[in-house]
Amino acid sequence: MxxxxxxxxxxxxxxxxxxxxxxxxxxxxxxxxxxxxxxxxxxxxxxxxxxxxxxxxxxxxxxxxxxxxxxxxxxxxxxxxxxxxxxxxxxxxxxxxxxxxxxxxxxxxxxxxxxxxxxxxxxxxxxxxxxxxxxxxxxxxxxxxxxxxxxxxxxxxxxxxxxxxxxxIDAAAFATTPDEHAKSRREVRARLRIPADSFVIGGVGRLVPGKRFDVLVDALAAMPDVLPDGRVPWLLLVGAGQQLDALTRQAHDAQLAHRTLFLGERDDVSQLLTAMDVLAAPSIVETFGLSLLEGLAAGLPLVYTSGPSLAELPPHQTGHAYYSPSDGRSFASRLCTVAADCAPPLAPPPVVGMYxxxxxxxxxxxxxxxxxxxx
Missing domain, CATH: 3.40.50.2000 (Glycogen Phosphorylase B;)
Structure with missing residues (x-):
């Protein structure tokens, strides 16, 4: 055929x-x-x-x-x-x-x-x-x-x-053993010049208004400069789009440019996920949520606002996936909780196998x- x-x-x-x-x-x-x-x-x-x-x-x-x-x-x-x-x-x-x-x-x-x-x-x-x-x-x-x-x-x-x-999703493409995860984490952070002991908030997607990545810049500004465990929060965004200049200005105006990285369009997302401590998705208009599943498959906790792939499932099937309203202070609060409670790599929840x-x-x-x- x-x-x-x-x-x-x-x-x-x-x-x-x-x-x-x-x-x-x-x-x-x-x-x-x-x-x-x-x-x-x-x-x-x-x-x-x-x-x-x-x-x-x-x-x-x-x-x-x-x-x-x-x-x-x-x-x-x-x-x-x-x-x-x-x-x-x-x-x-x-x-x-x-x-x-x-x-x-x-x-x-x-x-x-x-x-x-x-x-x-x-x-x-x-x-x-x-x-x-x-x-x-x-x-x-x-x-x-x-x-x-x-x-x-x-x-x-x-x-x-x-x-x-x-x-x-191809869950196997994102799965790593704890040793593989730790090795990739060290290598990617070193390549990106992110301090090894940072708390890295990741976002993956097109830099367009609907993805609401401005909320993550606001969340970074609302978080403590140093978490109780001594880690410094960073923001790592993977994707290209029309909002790059606006987001760059927003980070600069908030005096966060030194802790914010915009990597553009990449084909090594599975490796970049290992450098993150949490995947954050503040979009309120998702029709499915592929990146959410990829983050969970990679062993990351997830803070999200919209995701039909997760929304109708009970917590035991979605694992460390936590809802937050799409505003900076709400995301900051939830991210601080995740920082204290979740250390990747985590076991992928059942929802990963469902898709x-x-x-x-x-x-x-x-x-x-x-x-x-x-x-």
Whole structure:
């Protein structure tokens, strides 16, 4: 079976990393290719290194109609059995191009839809109208969580066209023995020039308003300069985005620049997690929470505000995952408690195993087979 995945861009983000991980776990009989409409970033190179072809369409913007015909031609020439789209722009253009190319089965995964936002941006009546109109051109829309599924229903997508398949993680990629963890921790901290005895608060994700990383700068400012056990708090943020300058100014104005590191887009997140004492996620608009699961898989305690992957589970399944309101003082209080009570590496809680990527790949291939049989 020949499958074409279309995605808006391939910079380091949750949907992009999820696609790469999914491709790694597809059965050999599924031949996959990827088209990125724009921004073939670090994830594109990683997918190529994994052995999956990636084509950059070089789309010039939302109104680049020529890209639609270029994409249609590419799909038709590739004789794909299924087209699978990811993220808003690729869903709009990809579904239409696939229909024009005569593809019988068109699947979309909705990664980032909430009540009034999509991919962290506010929705307008026009965005909603275009999304729902082109959704009808597809065969099925996959929702990564019940929150996304509910939003699709509220937008008018019939329940018979929605299939819920959660995101997944490769837990083994984050697991370390205590000795391996300690060695990596020393090496990464030394490389980043973080004092070995610091208390490192980590954040992973795009530096965009919806992630609320400004809350972590406020939390660092609200914490004692030195914790009762003598450790000095640091903030380590991994990710790139439009808020980098604002966050840098915020840290400078709070006189915290010497204890705040912005590492940008990285492909060694599993190693960087070993340098952290806690993973902090103050976002209030998460549609799933992949980074939360990765932190737990790496043996870190977690302080978070929103995460559908955790929210409906009892505490014994989520382990050292602690809720906090998304404000600086609340996060500071919770982080101080974690500093006193939790020392990584911790045993990954049961929730990590519940979202194994191999299970997700099995569910998706079953969906492909089911949809193809209906043709």
């Amino acid at each position: 020949r499958i074409l995945h279309i995605i808006t861009g391939l910079a380091a983000g949750g949907a992009e990393q999820q696609l790469r991980l999914l491709l790694r776990n597809m059965p050999a009989e599924y031949h996959c290719e990827v088209v990125t409409l724009e921004n073939p970033g670090a994830v594109a190179e990683g997918i190529r290194q994994d052995g999956t072809p990636v084509t950059h369409l070089a789309m010039r913007g939302n109104r680049d109609i020529a890209a639609l015909f270029k994409l249609t031609k590419f799909i038709r020439r590739g004789r794909f059995d299924i087209v699978h789209t990811h993220l808003y722009r690729s869903c709009v253009y990809g579904r239409l191009a696939a229909r024009l190319a005569g593809i019988p089965t068109i699947v979309a995964t909705e990664h980032s839809l909430l009540k009034d936002t999509i991919e962290g941006r506010s929705t307008t009546a026009g965005v909603r109208l275009l999304y729902t109109a082109t959704e009808r051109l597809g065969t099925c829309t996959v929702a990564v969580s019940s929150a996304v599924s509910d939003c699709l229903g509220n937008w008018g997508v019939p329940s018979r066209r929605i299939r819920q398949i959660a995101n997944g 194994d990527i191999s299970q997700v790949a099995d569910e998706l291939t079953s969906l492909y087979t089911d949809l193809a049989a209906r043709r």
